Amino acid sequence: MGQLTLEHVSKSYGQNHVLEDITLTVDEGEFVSIVGPSGSGKSTIFQLIGGLFPPDSGTISLDGTVLNNRRGHISYMPQSPALFPWRTVVQNVELSAEISGLKPDTQKTLELIRSAGLAGYEDAYPSELSGGMKQRVSFIRSLNAPQSIICLDEPFSALDEFTRLEMQTWLLSIWETYRKSILFITHNIDEALFLSDRIVILSDKPAIVKKEITVPFERPRSEELLLSEPFLTLKKEIYTNLRS
Template sequence: MGQLTLENVTKSYGANHVLQDITLSVEEGEFVSIVGPSGSGKSTIFQLIGGLYSPDEGKISLDGSVLNNSRGHISYMPQSPALFPWRTVVQNVEVSAEIAGTKIDRTKTLELIKNAGLSGYEGAYPSELSGGMKQRVSFIRSLNAPQSIICLDEPFSALDEFTRLEMQQWLLSIWETNRKSILFITHDIDEALFLSDRILVLSEKPAVVKEEIIVPFSRPRSEELLLSDPFLALKREIYSLLRG
């Protein structure tokens, strides 16, 4: 399972009114991205879903169970890989299962590492890995968690353009095998279009869902899509929404 729903969620921090009546959903096995202006409350949505804060109004549900102010129901991947420097690749991947108190499946761990193109680095420490390799470890740690929803907060923003595209292609190949539900935050319109089934465009704060874009491109997706006329037309549409 893995159906996440936010219904009429509103959040303020004192006089700072961040979210207003946000309603969105991520269906089981779906890849949904959120784009919006800086400071529009994208990360606040993740904080509410993760139970770090409670919404002032509204309801957050996973498979019909209310999550408001409840932790441990999602797997979260931040902008930085946040790997433990004293733990090897294998140990970092398995920490999500340790925290959740679930049985560690070393065979599954090694298979994820192999599929991530990291064979031979099982015993390596984060200091021995490149930026892209660290992000791969961070993502397969999220995949290895028992939770059915993964929230990704601009995970490729610190990478150069070519490494980022390589990571996006890799992410899609791994996700299409595992098909966990993903909610993805990005400032990059190309990235949102290339990865997603749907894109939610937020307004300036107090943020509302300004538009929902259904991405029409079939999967699997290749690099050539990025320069196609339909892709560029949809990119201009989203850009106009963000500017307006």
């Protein structure tokens, strides 16, 4: 299972009104991206889903269980890989299971590491990995968590354009194998279109859902899609919505 629902969620910090009546869903096995202007409250949505703060109003639920102000129900991948430098690749991947109080499944861990193209690096430390390799370890650590939904907060923003595209293609191949529900934050329209089933466009704060777009492109997706006419047309529509 893994259906996430936000219903009429609002949030302010003092006089700073960040979110206004946000309603969105991520269905089981779906990949949904959130795009919006800088400071529009995208990361605040993740903080509320993760239970770091309660919403002022509205309900956040996962498979019908209310998550308001409750932690431990999602897996989260931040912008930086956040790997422990004193732990090996295997130990970093197994951390998500350990935190949940589960005994790590070493066979599954090694399978995930191989699927990430990191065979031979099982006992390497983060200082021995490139930026893209660290991001792969961070993502498969999220996949290894028992939670059914993963929240990804601009995980590729620090990578160069070609490494970023390589990581996007890899992420899709892994996601299509394991099919966990994903909610993805990005400023990059190309990235949102290439990865997502649906895109939620936020306004400037206080953020409302301006528009929701169903991405029509079939899977699996290839890099050639990025320069196709339908892709560029939809990119222009999203850009216009963000600018208006």
